[in-house]
Amino acid sequence: KRFDYLNFDNVAGIVEAVxxxxxxxxxxxxxxxxxxxxxSTAERVEGYKMGLARHGIAFRLDYLRPGGLETAGQGAExxxxxxxxxxxxxxxxxxxxDIVGAYVLRTIQRAxxxxxxxISVIGVDDQPLCTYLNPALTTVRMPxxxxxxxxxxxxxxxxxxxxxxxxxxxxxxxxxxxxxxxQAVEAVPxx
Numbered sequence: 076k077r078f079d080y081l082n083f084d085n086v087a088g089i090v091e092a093v094x095x096x097x098x099x100x101x102x103x104x105x106x107x108x109x110x111x112x113x114x115s116t117a118e119r120v121e122g123y124k125m126g127l128a129r130h131g132i133a134f135r136l137d138y139l140r141p142g143g144l145e146t147a148g149q150g151a152e153x154x155x156x157x158x159x160x161x162x163x164x165x166x167x168x169x170x171x172x173d174i175v176g177a178y179v180l181r182t183i184q185r186a187x188x189x190x191x192x193x194i195s196v197i198g199v200d201d202q203p204l205c206t207y208l209n210p211a212l213t214t215v216r217m218p219x220x221x222x223x224x225x226x227x228x229x230x231x232x233x234x235x236x237x238x239x240x241x242x243x244x245x246x247x248x249x250x251x252x253x254x255x256x257x258q259a260v261e262a263v264p265x266x
Contacts, residue, residue: 079229080243085118088215088248092197093126096167100259105158105165107142151178166259173198176212191257210254
């Protein structure tokens, strides 16, 4: 590659989220995805499928729904309601972003269900709002500030030594466990 490159490890972050949910007994895990054309969306879907496969959980296309920022609000609510109507209903939902996670929390609660007692929810980003939601949102952290600092360091190093070999760096995306996830309840039929 001709340029220095900094990326987030979306695949590993979502695999860790699936691992955590499976460890809590979840076997019916849905994923509301981001925009189809985004690289991060493809990476997160890959992580979701990998996470399921490593635990012997069959991938269900109906558990994969668009629900990123592009569909926030009404679109995220509609996608969540569609998931809630499935049989068996998902016991956990991983969302494209924390904002979508907030919509999902509200939609689940308005449907008369409880988070995390009935359905666990995990967002992505680790926005400050996560700790203000009720319950506080478990999330896959995108280390934006650290990435910005590292990007500046890479740029300064490149300016100081333009001939040095290019570097491709990947930032880990750890799971931050809060209150929106818990042990799975027995999967129950929708309705």
